[in-house]
Amino acid sequence: MNFLGIDVGGTKVAWTLIDGKVHIRDCGKVLVPKSRSELIATLREITNSYEDIAAACIALPGVMSKGKLIKAPNLKFMEGFALKTLEREYSFPIYFENDANTFAYGEAKLRGFRDLIGITLGSGVGGGVIIGGEIYHGSGGAGELGHVTFRFDGERCSCGKKGCAEAYLSRQFFLRRSREVFGLSKEPEELFSLAKEGDERAIAIF
Missing domain, CATH: 3.30.420.40 (ATPase, nucleotide binding domain)
Incomplete structure (x- = not known):
């Protein structure tokens, strides 16, 4: 099985x-x-x-x-x-x-939490809400943390709105900003390593 x-x-x-x-x-x-x-x-x-x-x-x-x-x-x-x-x-x-x-559900089950908020970072930004050991499926896209407004007149998000958290925290943002700063695209992991080493350009992106 x-x-x-x-x-x-x-x-x-x-x-x-x-x-x-x-x-x-x-x-x-x-x-x-x-x-x-x-x-x-x-x-x-x-x-x-x-x-x-x-x-x-x-x-x-x-x-x-x-x-x-x-x-x-x-x-x-x-x-x-x-x-x-x-x-x-x-x-x-x-x-x-x-x-x-x-x-979020997997983390809650394996770690023994009944109430938990999970955030995923990747191509986009996701969020999951666990209440009482169950996934919370509220109306209006509950848990969609990536599209919570971060800056009201900020970057254009893939959803069409401006200033979503995803517009600043997703992989696409870091690829675009690294092209602007370094002249070529760099993955978030590489930028993070550069920032840890003290690279001021990488630090500025974060």
Whole structure:
């Protein structure tokens, strides 16, 4: 009996297969496809690669409701797609959830917390809220911390608004700012290392 977890981000698709004793059986990652049909084909290919699956969970960035991705600034081509239709192809349940929610829920379960706020930093900025040991699914995109206004007349965010936290904390921000400052794109990890070494240009970006 195995369980499959697939994490779809703005940059990559990563997955892990675990057994009933939570031992990792397999894992992998690929670059995220650029169209809806390609991504769905990738999800099918990953899922069909394994046998004896008891359940699967597919986590995606954005606001979801009843198995449909409503708004996903970093995965716009998937907006409006009824993800639950994929479940009909398989004999086991497939759960669909916001990626930051799954992160927060996993941390709460493994660390024994009943109330927790989890923040994810990657292609975008996500947030998950755990109350009483359960994911909080409030109206209006509860937990979407990346689109909380950080500066009212600030940088333009991928969602279309100005000044969102994501506009200042996401991978794309650091790639763009490093191009402006260094003349070439640098990953956030590299910028962080430079800042720790005292590089004033990297420190200024942070």
